[in-house]
Amino acid sequence: MRQRFADYMDRAGRSTIDAMAEFGLGAVLLWQSLFWIVMGHRRAQPVRINATFERCVEVGIQALPIITLMSVTIGIMLAIQGIYSLRVFGAEDQVVLGVGMSVPREFGPLITGILVAGRTGSSLAARIGTMKINQELDALMVMGVNPIRFIVTPALIAMTIMVPALTFWSEIVMLIGAGWYIGLDLGMSWAAYIDRLREIVTVDDVLHGLKKATLFGIFITLVGVINGALVKGGAEGVGKMTTRSVVLSICAIIVTDMIFAFVATRS
Amino acid sequence: MSATAVVHEGPARTPDLELVAMPSVIEVIDLVTHYGSREILHKISLNVRQGEIMVIMGGSGSGKSTLLNTLLGLVRPTSGIVRILGEDLNAISDVERTRLRQKTGVAFQGGALFSSLNVLENIMLPLREHTKLDVQTMRIMARLKMQVVNLAGFENLMPSELSGGMIKRAALARAVVMDPRILFCDEPSAGLDPVVSSAIDDLILTMREAMGMSIVVVTHELESAFKIADRICVLDKGNILMVGSVEEVRGSSNERIQNLLNRRTEAEILDPDEYLKRLTAAND
Numbered sequence: 001m002r003q004r005f006a007d008y009m010d011r012a013g014r015s016t017i018d019a020m021a022e023f024g025l026g027a028v029l030l031w032q033s034l035f036w037i038v039m040g041h042r043r044a045q046p047v048r049i050n051a052t053f054e055r056c057v058e059v060g061i062q063a064l065p066i067i068t069l070m071s072v073t074i075g076i077m078l079a080i081q082g083i084y085s086l087r088v089f090g091a092e093d094q095v096v097l098g099v100g101m102s103v104p105r106e107f108g109p110l111i112t113g114i115l116v117a118g119r120t121g122s123s124l125a126a127r128i129g130t131m132k133i134n135q136e137l138d139a140l141m142v143m144g145v146n147p148i149r150f151i152v153t154p155a156l157i158a159m160t161i162m163v164p165a166l167t168f169w170s171e172i173v174m175l176i177g178a179g180w181y182i183g184l185d186l187g188m189s190w191a192a193y194i195d196r197l198r199e200i201v202t203v204d205d206v207l208h209g210l211k212k213a214t215l216f217g218i219f220i221t222l223v224g225v226i227n228g229a230l231v232k233g234g235a236e237g238v239g240k241m242t243t244r245s246v247v248l249s250i251c252a253i254i255v256t257d258m259i260f261a262f263v264a265t266r267s
Numbered sequence: 268m269s270a271t272a273v274v275h276e277g278p279a280r281t282p283d284l285e286l287v288a289m290p291s292v293i294e295v296i297d298l299v300t301h302y303g304s305r306e307i308l309h310k311i312s313l314n315v316r317q318g319e320i321m322v323i324m325g326g327s328g329s330g331k332s333t334l335l336n337t338l339l340g341l342v343r344p345t346s347g348i349v350r351i352l353g354e355d356l357n358a359i360s361d362v363e364r365t366r367l368r369q370k371t372g373v374a375f376q377g378g379a380l381f382s383s384l385n386v387l388e389n390i391m392l393p394l395r396e397h398t399k400l401d402v403q404t405m406r407i408m409a410r411l412k413m414q415v416v417n418l419a420g421f422e423n424l425m426p427s428e429l430s431g432g433m434i435k436r437a438a439l440a441r442a443v444v445m446d447p448r449i450l451f452c453d454e455p456s457a458g459l460d461p462v463v464s465s466a467i468d469d470l471i472l473t474m475r476e477a478m479g480m481s482i483v484v485v486t487h488e489l490e491s492a493f494k495i496a497d498r499i500c501v502l503d504k505g506n507i508l509m510v511g512s513v514e515e516v517r518g519s520s521n522e523r524i525q526n527l528l529n530r531r532t533e534a535e536i537l538d539p540d541e542y543l544k545r546l547t548a549a550n551d
């Protein structure tokens with residue numbers, strides 16, 4: 001029994017060390033990516049604008065349909081739930097307050113983050129994992145092409161730009177969805193709805209959400225890249241690490257979100 | 268077919284006397300490489316001369332890939348020196364290493380073509396990354412190399428649409444597109460049927476004739492080794508058993524070399540305990 005416990009502690013200890021190592025890896029990746037953005041030209045290895053643009057299209061434009069659909073749905077859901085809860089106090093028309101305070105600060109970044117983690121984070125992990133087992137990463141290195149500069153940096157730039165941009169879009173769509181339902185249920189006009197929103201939503205709220213979204217974009221990229229790079233074995237290994245990358249980045253998103261909410265509501 | 272039945276084919280070899288005077292392009296001195304705590308290569312020393320085809324031969328698990336990866340700078344040795352074109356691979360700066368790597372080309376076992384790029388774009392990639400040529404010129408250069416490997420006309424296919432032999436050809440074309448001084452080939456005949464594999468061997472010989480580079484080939488195929496090698500380095504359990512010409516290796520009285528030539532491999536391990544021990548050792 002005691003031996004079991006020792007074994008268990010040993011294993012737990014080792015996975016803690018592994019986890020720390022992965023954090024370290026993330027920091028190194030981030031640092032290296034910044035290095036190549038700044039120093040790439042001097043080293044005759046510039047970060048390719050084309051590759052970055054392609055990633056932006058993939059991360060951002062191609063995600064628009066699903067983000068739009070999900071956001072309008074959640075906007076409507078928030079309105080339904082808000083009206084239903086506030087009716088208890090006979091304060092249904094305060095629903096705009098709830099929607100206006102929660103969408104830019106919470107729901108926009110969170111929903112976008114989770115969708116991007118599922119869509120882009122997973123494909124990043126799968127792509128890098130496949131490249132690793134096919135020796136494509138080795139091929140890049142022996143060609144004198146730095147894989148971080150070639151693959152990671154464009155993805156990181158694209159995510160840092162596109163996740164906040166998608167978040168902003170998602171917030172607008174959510175507010176439209178909510179406004180539509182509120183108009184339907186409470187008979188509030190669009191003009192009244194927008195006026196009320198403008199009283200409630202501050203620039204700070206929006207910035208708070210976008211800052212979070214930027215951080216989510218960076219997390220998703222790093223988690224995807226690290227899990228891809230840690231792939232072992234064949235196709236099965238790729239599947240395993242892809243799943244792991246989605247789970248971990250969603251966890252990272254939710255925990256960060258909670259910390260942000262705590263800090264922001266205190267100050 | 269027994270090993271001794273293999274006859275010499277292909278272009279005539281450069282006489283050995285001439286090679287001896289040639290300077291080394293690769294020098295390996297007392298190389299030791301570990302994976303974790305397990306020592307894989309035990310104090311290996313080896314020279315590859317300008318213009319020769321050196322075949323690194325050995326059974327599976329003998330450390331061929333590890334040696335190749337160390338020569339490529341993908342695995343860092345525990346001790347010892349790897350000098351490529353006179354430069355110590357593990358002592359030079361990143362910038363110098365990048366420059367050095369433009370003078371070497373590698374054809375990986377599975378090709379390692381980038382799956383998101385078509386054949387032409389794959390072959391052009393080193394040019395794109397390391398030269399300031401305009402796209403038209405790069406296309407022409409890549410097409411020329413595609414002709415050398417008999418892939419003309421397949422420019423727009425994706426790697427997933429190629430056969431095994433075509434993948435190897437494309438990988439060779441990409442490896443030599445910068446006209447390297449040294450070409451490395453990992454298992455060029457692995458996974459190919461004998462006819463295709465023999466054609467790839469011919470191609471390696473042709474490329475040496477045409478471009479005059481030094482070539483290091485890793486293989487476990489005897490026929491292929493005997494056909495293309497100027498010298499063979501026989502690797503066994505992380506040690507070099509001998510380095511010599513095809514005739515010298517064939518005529519060797521070393522028992523382990525004869526076993527290898529006659530494909531008498533060690534008896535397969537069927538004791539579960541022993542096998543599991545090996546497995547865990549390999550995973551460390």
Ligand SMILES: Nc1ncnc2c1ncn2[C@@H]1O[C@H](COP(=O)(O)OP(=O)(O)O)[C@@H](O)[C@H]1O
Pocket residue numbers: 302303307325326327328329330331332333334549550551
């Ligand atoms: N990445 C690795 N980690 C740990 N051990 C390895 C690794 N790659 C190879 N080995 C071990 O090193 C030894 C030599 O392997 P390798 O160089 O691949 O031989 P070969 O290419 O001649 O078949 C084998 O026993 C193998 O188990």
Ligand SMILES: [Mg+2]
Pocket residue numbers: 331332
């Ligand atoms: Mg091997």
